[in-house]
Amino acid sequence: MKHLTAINRKATRMEEVTKDVVALQGPPQQPEPPHIPNGCSLVFSPGWEADRNGGTAGLCQPVERDLFDCHMGCFWPAQVPDQLNHAPDWTAKCAAAQKDWRKIDLIFPDEKK
Amino acid sequence: MTLGLREFHPFEAAGRRYLYLVPSAAVFALDDCSEAILHELRGGPQPLAHLTTTLTGRFDALEVTDTIAELQRVRALAEVTGRPPAPMPKIVPLRPVPLQTLVVNVTNQCNLACTYCYEYGEDKIVDTTNGLQPKFMSEETARDSVEFALRESRENTHAHITFFGGETLMNFPVLKSTIAYARRRAAEVGKEIDFSLTTNATLLQPDVIEFLATERVGVTISIDGPEEMQDKFRVFNNGQGSYAMAAPKIKALLQRHRTRPVGARVTLTRQTLDVKRIYDHLTHELGFWEVGFAPVTTAPGRDYAIADAGFDHLLEQFRALAADYLEASLQNRHHGFSNVRETLQEIHQGHAKAYPCGAGIGLMGVSTDGRVALCHRFAGSDDHGLGTVKDGVSWEKQQAFLDTHHIANKTDCATCWARPICAGGCYHEANTRYGTTQSPNLHYCDWIRGWTHTCLEIYGELAARNPGFLAQFDDEPTEKIS
Numbered sequence: 001m002k003h004l005t006a007i008n009r010k011a012t013r014m015e016e017v018t019k020d021v022v023a024l025q026g027p028p029q030q031p032e033p034p035h036i037p038n039g040c041s042l043v044f045s046p047g048w049e050a051d052r053n054g055g056t057a058g059l060c061q062p063v064e065r066d067l068f069d070c071h072m073g074c075f076w077p078a079q080v081p082d083q084l085n086h087a088p089d090w091t092a093k094c095a096a097a098q099k100d101w102r103k104i105d106l107i108f109p110d111e112k113k
Numbered sequence: 114m115t116l117g118l119r120e121f122h123p124f125e126a127a128g129r130r131y132l133y134l135v136p137s138a139a140v141f142a143l144d145d146c147s148e149a150i151l152h153e154l155r156g157g158p159q160p161l162a163h164l165t166t167t168l169t170g171r172f173d174a175l176e177v178t179d180t181i182a183e184l185q186r187v188r189a190l191a192e193v194t195g196r197p198p199a200p201m202p203k204i205v206p207l208r209p210v211p212l213q214t215l216v217v218n219v220t221n222q223c224n225l226a227c228t229y230c231y232e233y234g235e236d237k238i239v240d241t242t243n244g245l246q247p248k249f250m251s252e253e254t255a256r257d258s259v260e261f262a263l264r265e266s267r268e269n270t271h272a273h274i275t276f277f278g279g280e281t282l283m284n285f286p287v288l289k290s291t292i293a294y295a296r297r298r299a300a301e302v303g304k305e306i307d308f309s310l311t312t313n314a315t316l317l318q319p320d321v322i323e324f325l326a327t328e329r330v331g332v333t334i335s336i337d338g339p340e341e342m343q344d345k346f347r348v349f350n351n352g353q354g355s356y357a358m359a360a361p362k363i364k365a366l367l368q369r370h371r372t373r374p375v376g377a378r379v380t381l382t383r384q385t386l387d388v389k390r391i392y393d394h395l396t397h398e399l400g401f402w403e404v405g406f407a408p409v410t411t412a413p414g415r416d417y418a419i420a421d422a423g424f425d426h427l428l429e430q431f432r433a434l435a436a437d438y439l440e441a442s443l444q445n446r447h448h449g450f451s452n453v454r455e456t457l458q459e460i461h462q463g464h465a466k467a468y469p470c471g472a473g474i475g476l477m478g479v480s481t482d483g484r485v486a487l488c489h490r491f492a493g494s495d496d497h498g499l500g501t502v503k504d505g506v507s508w509e510k511q512q513a514f515l516d517t518h519h520i521a522n523k524t525d526c527a528t529c530w531a532r533p534i535c536a537g538g539c540y541h542e543a544n545t546r547y548g549t550t551q552s553p554n555l556h557y558c559d560w561i562r563g564w565t566h567t568c569l570e571i572y573g574e575l576a577a578r579n580p581g582f583l584a585q586f587d588d589e590p591t592e593k594i595s
Contacts, residue, residue: 003180004141004187007131007576009587010463011139014187099175 081107116181117158117193118151122530124566126573132189133569136201138463138533140572141187146172146180151189158193203521204467206474209508212265213273213475214592216489217258219250219287220279221481225313226350229382229409229417231490232279236412236545239480239493241279246482246493249284254483254502255291261485261502262295263302265477272299275594276310277478277489285321292328311335311378311594313347315355317362326370333376333594334363334401338391345384346417360399367400376403376451378595381427382417388430396449405451406431407595410542413556424560432567439571443579455593456534456568457575461586465533466520471592472540473499473514477506487514487550489594490541497550523553531558531565 006012081087086107093103120135130143132151143151149168153159159167161181168177184190221232221241228234232241239246250258259274266272274295276288292308299306309331325332336359337343344354367375377395385391388406395401408427411418419427434450441448468474472488479485480493483502491497499514500506518540526532537543537553538561544550575582 001183001186003144003147003176004132004183005144007140007142007573008138008461008463010137010465011134011141011187013463014137014139 114161115158115193116154116161116164116185116190118154119188119191120530121189122566122569123151124569124573126570127577129573129577131569131573132187133460133530134187134189135530136465136533137188138460138465139187140460140463140569140576141189142573142576144180146176147184150177150180150184154190201521201527203519205512205515205519209265209267209511210474211267211269212262212477213269213271213471214275214477214594215258215262215265215273216275216277216476216478216492216594217250217255217291218277218279218478218480218489218492219255219281219284219291220248221246221493222248222283223278223280223313224283224315224349225280225347225355227347229346229380229411229415231410231541231545235415236410238491238497238541238544241493244493246480248481250287250479250481250483252287252290254479254481255287256294257483257502258479259291259295259298261479261505263298263304263306265506266304270304272304272306273591274306274308275489276308277594278311280316281310281312282316282321285316289324292330307331309333309373309594313355314359314363314366317366319365322366322369325366326372329372331373331375332366332370333378334359334366335380336363336377336395336399337379337382337385338387339394339398342385342387342391346380346382363399363401374402376405376449377401379404379406380409381406381419382409383419383423384417386419386423386426386430388427388434392434392450401449402447403449403451403454405455405593405595408557410539410545412545421556424557428560428563428567431564435567435571439574442571442575442582445579445582452564453568453571455590456565457572457583458586458590459534460568460572461583462590463533466536468515468518468520469536469538469540473511473518476592487540491544517551522551525553525555529558529562531562534565535561 001015006015081090083090090107091104093105094100122133122135124131124133130148132141132143134141146168149171150164153164153167164181165174165177181190223230223233226233231237232239262272262274278284281288288310295306295308307329311333312335314334314336324330335347337345337347340354340356340360343356343359347355349355377399379391379395381388391406392404395404408419408424409417431452435453438448438450438453470476470488476488477485477499478487478489478492479502482493484493485499485501485506486492486494486497487499499510520526520532520536523537526535526537529535538557539554540550543552543554546552546554546556572583
């Protein structure tokens with residue numbers, strides 16, 4: 001942890017434990033489902049102003065998130081390069097979209113072909 | 114997502130901000146960002162987006178997100194779901210826990226007649242004067258107690274016996290032979306064993322002192338301070354004070370007995386509330402290594418009971434002496450105020466207690482007739498009995514006790530930030546005050562919180578300015594007997 005400094009022994013142990021020890025005391029919980037935006041402009045689905053948690057953090061906003069969500073989670077391949085055939089490394093420099101979106105390269109069609 | 118604060122107690126020391134988390138008892142130091150987030154949420158839960166927007170002027174958005182994740186991980190923050198929070202998990206041991214300390218009351222007789230005594234005074238539980246119990250423990254019962262202590266220590270390689278009374282030294286012959294027997298038996302079963310006792314010091318003859326020193330018996334002396342304070346309550350039957358007899362014997366003991374630290378245990382009453390003076394006298398003038406203080410256990414309304422204002426006064430005095438402790442510790446000098454040392458050790462370990470002490474789990478008390486109870490203060494009481502040293506204790510009774518006395522049952526404690534350390538306080542005190550061991554000791558909540566806060570500040574100060582000093586608290590604390 002970078003922002004909290006463990007001082008006593010219990011704090012050190014909490015830092016070392018990567019699993020959620022308190023959750024282990026409760027009933028088994030479902031793993032988090034993959035994030036899929038709750039509707040997009042292809043379909044009319046009222047209520048998609050909220051994400052699956054009821055908040056707005058998981059919506060197709062901001063634009064850089066939209067880029068990835070539509071690319072991976074939705075059928076809307078036209079707006080992004082063809083990752084299967086022509087530009088397999090298109091997102092290689094972009095590990096976290098919100099932070100690294102500026103590093104995404106522009107892709108131009110190969111004119112020789 | 115809406116975020117809200119969970120339970121913790123913030124404190125400040127050496128210019129740093131800290132969190133004491135409840136119920137985990139972990140201590141973390143905060144940086145500017147984490148402090149700002151907690152500060153923003155003080156007024157109530159906020160949507161994550163709102164919180165991030167408010168703070169982005171001061172911190173990088175990513176830094177805020179990371180810090181929120183860390184605060185959530187240590188449970189200082191949580192998502193507010195609108196559902197009621199999950200109840201505190203109640204985890205009761207599923208099988209017998211090894212016994213660490215057996216307190217053996219070798220006699221229920223005493224040569225003093227201290228007015229506030231929990232064993233003989235107005236608030237006694239067991240009729241020790243006219244009751245059916247023998248006045249002195251027989252050699253046979255003492256041997257059974259040794260066997261019990263070794264047997265019940267189970268997988269532990271170490272056993273500990275504390276001799277108690279009445280006045281312990283009134284049964285010195287049995288004490289002496291029991292130690293020899295216990296050493297032999299411990300060697301036979303391949304365990305280590307050690308001993309301690311509590312005494313009023315009036316019967317410390319040279320041969321007794323010699324024995325205690327050579328046998329490495331830990332000694333705690335009950336003494337209330339300088340002559341005029343000691344003689345107020347710690348008196349002989351005829352009302353004469355015991356200081357004049359005890360003081361020279363204590364000096365002789367301290368001079369000879371160097372194998373184990375000798376501590377003083379002070380009972381504080383309304384009339385003898387002068388902590389600093391008592392401490393100075395016992396350490397500087399008599400030469401004690403450590404002094405521990407405990408407010409007298411009493412039903413409310415007794416003349417010597419400490420009332421509410423008295424507790425405030427007591428806290429002030431404890432704080433003043435604790436400041437001396439801090440100053441000495443910053444320079445790696447010894448200071449003998451054991452109440453601070455004990456609390457610092459508990460804070461350092463960060464155990465979140467489900468029970469206030471080891472009574473009925475790792476500690477039990479034996480009465481002169483060999484009956485086993487929660488602790489020495491209940492020894493001989495039928496209502497708080499668990500079995501006998503001869504036939505063993507009933508695990509069903511123990512489990513029932515653990516089930517009914519768990520911190521989760523003490524609803525009054527559910528909102529208190531000091532509960533990981535206090536867990537409701539002494540069962541005997543609660544029994545005396547409220548008529549049941551199951552009640553938390555509500556009469557000293559403010560005092561406990563005030564004192565814990567002071568000790569947290571000292572801990573934070575040491576963590577920042579002399580962290581090496583805290584290494585001495587890495588060992589598990591031992592149960593104190595008073």
